[in-house]
């Protein structure tokens with residue numbers, strides 16, 4: 449099997465017939481063997497009935513129905529688990545991603561990338577979504593050091609090694625390129641065409657932005673600081689402690705010179721910084737104890753072995 453297309457779908461009944469038609473048309477032209485896996489994420493609108501009908505028309509279709517709505521990450525994870533292709537392409541079910549871009553993604557993979565992400569350069573979404581999303585992408589790129597413009601594009605192509613070695617759960621699908629690069633995979637990006645949503649409505653409300661930033665912290669901890677928690681906690685703690693220490697030193701000198709210091713706000717700030725600083729260092733040490741414990745089961749991402 450050359451290519452598996454994985455499509456998470458939650459209440460996308462209207463879009464699926466058109467999506468299948470366009471996708472198969474593109475793939476037939478490529479002369480590759482392929483399968484299309486749609487994971488119905490607990491839809492309540494009869495999405496799965498539509499899939500059953502489509503199966504008659506498209507034997508390449510495989511459909512999985514979750515008993516309840518688990519979220520996009522879970523749907524992707526299940527699709528990844530059952531995918532048989534050497535290359536896996538993910539796509540949203542709502543026709544916002546254009547199947548015509550699949551050949552371009554594959555071409556970019558051939559240049560030696562392990563993951564190629566789409567970049568919705570001209571994004572067809574309401575401004576309430578595009579502006580926070582810019583900020584999100586900017587911060588994520590800065591903090592992770594991965595120079596992508598668009599982390600959360602539904603359209604992505606992966607070599608199968610990538611999806612078999614990363615775990616997506618919660619809402620970490622926004623960070624698949626980060627998790628992949630952290631394992632040493634080469635991550636690339638190409639601009640892709642994006643369409644406005646034609647049917648149904650978006651499944652992510654305003655909470656996405658908060659969740660996205662919380663997940664960014666989670667991902668930073670799970671990647672950069674997982675085995676070195678004291679590096680981050682210790683840095684914050686020590687800085688706070690040092691500032692607090694010098695504040696109190698300065699006030700002590702004033703006190704010896706005969707000034708009254710007990711009503712000065714600075715006095716309390718100094719104490720606060722010292723206490724918080726110590727707490728952070730201790731938190732880092734606790735983290736180190738945890739990571740020493742799981743170091744035994746540490747798994748490294750291995751590319752090749754010669755024996």
Ligand code: UDP
Pocket residue numbers: 455456457458459460489517518519520523539540541542544602649650651652
């Ligand atoms: N999706 C899903 N489970 C969910 C939410 C979304 O499988 O709980 C799917 C949805 O059907 C779509 C894709 O994830 O195929 C992206 O969702 P949406 O288009 O609502 O996101 P947006 O384009 O607004 O970022």
Ligand code: MG
Pocket residue numbers: 540542544645650
């Ligand atoms: Mg969408």
